[in-house]
Amino acid sequence: MSEPPVPSDNGAALPPPEAVRIGIVSISDRASSGVYEDKGLPALQDWLRSALINPIEFQPRLIPDERALIAQTLRELVDEAGCDLVLTTGGTGPAIRDVTPEATTDVADRVMPGFGEQMRQISLHFVPTAILSRQVAVIRGQALIINLPGQPKAIAETLAGHEAASGLFAAVPYCIDLIGGPYLETRDAVCAAFRPKTAQRPKRPG
Numbered sequence: 001m002s003e004p005p006v007p008s009d010n011g012a013a014l015p016p017p018e019a020v021r022i023g024i025v026s027i028s029d030r031a032s033s034g035v036y037e038d039k040g041l042p043a044l045q046d047w048l049r050s051a052l053i054n055p056i057e058f059q060p061r062l063i064p065d066e067r068a069l070i071a072q073t074l075r076e077l078v079d080e081a082g083c084d085l086v087l088t089t090g091g092t093g094p095a096i097r098d099v100t101p102e103a104t105t106d107v108a109d110r111v112m113p114g115f116g117e118q119m120r121q122i123s124l125h126f127v128p129t130a131i132l133s134r135q136v137a138v139i140r141g142q143a144l145i146i147n148l149p150g151q152p153k154a155i156a157e158t159l160a161g162h163e164a165a166s167g168l169f170a171a172v173p174y175c176i177d178l179i180g181g182p183y184l185e186t187r188d189a190v191c192a193a194f195r196p197k198t199a200q201r202p203k204r205p206g
Contacts, residue, residue, distance in 0.1 A: 014201075014204060017054040017055065018183050018184075019054060019182065020052070020057070020184060021057045021081065021083045022048060022056055022058055022059065022083060022084065022085045022087065023058075023059040023060075023061070023078075023081065023083035023086035023087070024041055024044040024045065024058055024059070024061070024086075024087050025062075025063065025070070025073055025074070025087070025089070026040035026061070026063075026090055027040075027064070027070060027091040028062075028064070028065065028091070028150070029065050029097060032063055032064045038062050040090055040152070041062060043152035043156070044087055044089060044155065045058060047156055047159055047160075047190075048087075050190050051186050052184060053185040053187060054184055054185055059077055065091050065100070066099075070088075070091070070099065070100060070104070074088075074104065074107045075107050075140075078107075078140045084176055085143065085145075086143060086144070086145040087145075088147050088148060089149065089150055089155060091150070092133055092134050092149065093132055093133060093134065094134070098134070101134045101135065101136045104136050104137075104147055105138060108138035108145075109139050110138065110139045111136065112137040112144070113136075114137075115168050115171075116134075116135045116136050118165070118168045119133065119148075119158050119168055120133055122157060122161055122162070122167065122168070123149070125162065126154075126157060142179050143179070143181070144172065144175055144179065146172075160190065160191055167191055169186075170192060170193055172184065172193070173186065173195065177195070183201060
């Protein structure tokens with residue numbers, strides 16, 4: 001049963017928030033083989049649930065650092081599962097087995113370099129080794145795919161940002177608008193989405 005309309009801040013009735021399907025992919029040889037517990041998928045789910053008002057259907061995947069398998073998984077999540085947004089975690093450093101950026105660009109229709117630039121800018125406020133990260137973001141069809149760091153703390157820092165650098169997720173909802181996806185609504189206390197005034201809908205109370 002769908003939720004009833006609720007009043008916006010100006011009193012107008014609003015329809016329920018649109019559902020969104022999000023692919024979350026943790027890429028790790030050792031976690032995928034059971035050597036240790038994966039922490040990437042729970043971290044992504046927890047942050048996204050806290051940030052988004054929209055109902056979320058997660059499509060989780062835990063896979064090893066294999067370029068062909070990563071690319072195949074990304075294609076499946078977008079082309080078959082119909083995800084609007086896909087977030088990966090892990091495999092973005094300079095180590096020989098770190099091939100997530102290569103696999104991501106393998107499936108790209110267009111590359112969105114600003115996301116990678118901003119992720120490194122955020123991380124440099126915490127660790128000088130942020131310059132070693134190679135995260136990329138791309139568009140495939142009507143989906144946005146973003147590589148994130150591998151550690152839960154770094155995932156949250158990158159998505160939410162801090163006082164010296166805006167988090168990258170603030171730009172995600174408008175990007176999804178522009179490529180034909182659902183209207184993502186965020187909780188401002190966690191992440192205030194930015195849209196031009198002409199692209200904004202009335203806000204929900206709270």
